[in-house]
Amino acid sequence: MPSITPLNKLLIIINVVMFGLQYLLGGLIDVLFALWPPQGEQYGYPAFHIWQLLTYGFLHGGLTHLFFNMFALFMFGSDIERLFGSRRYLFYYLACVVGAAAMHLIVTAAAGGMSGPVVGASGGVFGLLLAYGMAFPRRMLMLIFPPIPMPAWLFVTLYGIFELVMGVTQTASGIAHFAHLGGMATGFVIIRYWQAQRRRQR
Helix, strand or coil: CCCCCHHHHHHHHHHHHHHHHHHHHCCHHHHHHCECCCCHHHHCCCCCCCCHHHHHHHCCCCHHHHHHHHHHHHHHHHHHHHHHCHHHHHHHHHHHHHHHHHHHHHHHHHCCCCCCCECCCHHHHHHHHHHHHHHCCCCEEECCCCCCEEEHHHHHHHHHHHHHHHHHHCCCCCCCHHHHHHHHHHHHHHHHHHHHHHHHHC
8 A cells, every 4th residue: 555645644634633623612613614505694504604615625524424535535645646746736636625615506506405514525535536537547446335346437437427316316315416526527627627738738
């Protein structure tokens, strides 16, 4: 297993520290830094602030939520940091977090619904999954449930289809499926833009 890269390690530490602050300070952290719906204040929700488009990605709803997101960040993030370099990796990850939040708010508003607070690094993680599948398409991954090996490109494709189906059918309430897709979509646009830049430079 390759060693973890410095920036990826820092992102994991920040997420763990923020989870500790959530535990110690009760709901205060969530009120200020979770992603609240922009129109939610009139319905008794805490106020929406622009920084929440980013800060929600460093909060989590429980220990299991934190563990799986950090495990994915550990497994995929370091390879992407080595590939992109630390500066681009940080931009890419944070942009996917913001893109995921924007997608969630847009889809929720278009559906005429009202969502509760959104927390979690999943938007950034799904952006990393997309980058991993594009960069290392033939690398084999082993699922936990069920334990079936498959190439990275297939894993990412199936996961994206699964999230789309779950989001459209609203099968699993309480999970921001379109935020996950927003992280993937943002990552795809950034990667294609960088690829186009390299082609122009050549």
